[in-house]
Amino acid sequence: MKKYMLTVLFIILMLGTSFKLDKKDQIKKIQLQSYSAIVIDQYSGRILYSKNSDIKLPMASTTKIMTTIIALEKGNLNDMVIVSKRAAAVGGSSAGLKEGEKLTLEELLYGLMLRSGNDAAIAIAEHIGGSVDRFIEMMNEKAIEIGAYNTSFKTPHGLDADGHYTTAEDLAKITAYAMKNEVFNKIVSTREISSGVSGKFNRSYSNINKFLYRVENADGVKTGYTGGAGRCLVASVKHEYGRFICVVLNSADRWRDAEELVKYAKHNYKFIKVYSKGEQVKSLRVFGGKSKYVIAETEEDIYVPLRDEEMQYIRTEVFVPSVVFSPIRRGDILGNLAVFYDGNIIAKYPVISDRDVDRKNLINTIRETFRSFSLD
Known part of the structure; x- marks a missing residue:
């Protein structure tokens, strides 16, 4: 590290470069149409740009990122789930589930994340948690574990509800955590699917996340919209050294805002080993x-x-x-x-x-004790 710093300083002195940025390298201006936004580096967690990112706001269906995390960590993709009357009857965006229908947890997750199915969210919550209320408790417990301390879940789908909120920064943290899960990453980056590791699905699913089609190397994550939350988007873009995670909440043009965040990060930051x-x-x-x-x-x-x-x-x-x-x-x-x-x-x-270290047993302890006596 010291050698690296000296090298950088030497180059600067040799080139006679001032610490002022050249015009072409000056920080790129950014104009967003969202109330709140952030872009972070996934692996370091560094905030590269933020706007009102610590303000608590409703987040609509981006809630389903956490729903998927819990399902993947607590369930099995091959689990068979029976759709309840409550799940089939929930309003808003739907995966088209029918009461009494049997399908795998894997298919439910694709219906949840590709089609933003509120019906899939309830079915998953009932299956994993035993009840929707218990599943919501699990979501909040996981948020604390991840470090999303300004987040409160009241539903597994994100329809407007009192006390259901997050911040752009917390949502970025949650997503950075989720994208480390290979199955999660595979689901949210999928454009179309009709079968998976659990077999052929009951129906085909196409992804409504337009960001996947607009930006090179985009690999997720989730859209959202309600009257209270406005238009929301969590986006991920791969690059040579990892991923940029973007969150846009309550935006007049979420697609453009997310693109601007990615451009800003690419223009203003270099990845130094x-x-x-x-x-x-x-x-x-x-x-x-x-x-x-x-x-x-x-x-x-x-x-x-x-x-x-x-x-x-x-x-x-x-x-x-x-x-x-x-x-x-x-x-x-x-x-x-x-x-x-x-x-x-x-x-x-x-x-x-860098290694395994096993606990000493009683014999090891006795031997060490005698060895210390003999040294006396």
């Missing part, structure tokens, strides 16, 4: 383990999104406990590597254990 995959960052003492130490290492290559004027001013710091307790498995998250700019954390990445 600061660590390689598996690079050792810290040694930690292990309590009660067969090994006394474990090494914290980077999980992946770390590329930080930076503006030109930020590059020579960043620093990194590792946040891990002074002691960790056995047992530990290789790949367990031990802490975070944080990137600072101007005294603030702008990005965080997990650091993981």
Whole structure:
């Protein structure tokens, strides 16, 4: 990291470049028609642009992102679900489900995310949670786990309801988490489908998310509209170093707004490599383990999104406990590597254990005790 900083500084001095940006590299202006918006880097979580992103707002069917997360983590794609009267009768956008119809959880998820089926949302909630109320509790518990502290779910589908809200920042966090799930990613990036791993579906589904067709490398995620929420969109765009996650809430032109957010991120940020995959960052003492130490290492290559004027001013710091307790498995998250700019954390990445450390048994403990006596 130090070598990298010195290299950057040397190049700047040699070229006689001032710290001022050239005209062509100046921060691109952005004009949005949404009340609230944000674009983040998925892997670091860095906010690249935001507008009213901390204001609590209704989010319509983008709610279904969380519904899908819970279903994938708690259910099985091959589960057979019987559509209830309540599910079949719900209003708003529909996947066309009929009372008493049997179909797989996998098909319900495609109906939920491609067709924005409110009927599918209720059927999923009843199947996974046992009741809609319990499923909503699970959604809120997951939001807290992800760190979406300004979010409150009251329904699994997103129809307007008192106390049902999120923020653009929270919704971006939830989506960044969801897009790490390969099945979730596959569902939301699908344009048309009539069968899956669970077999042939009862019907075919086409994706109503126009963003997939408008922007190169777009791979999701979800549209939404209600009278209270306005037109909403959560969008994802792949690039060489990861994904941009965009959230647009209450917009007069959600498609254009999301495109502008992606253009802004691409124009103003470069991805700079600061660590390689598996690079050792810290040694930690292990309590009660067969090994006394474990090494914290980077999980992946770390590329930080930076503006030109930020590059020579960043620093990194590792946040891990002074002691960790056995047992530990290789790949367990031990802490975070944080990137600072101007005294603030702008990005965080997990650091993981480089090895397994089993807990010492009683015999190991006795042997060590006798060994310490003999040294005395």
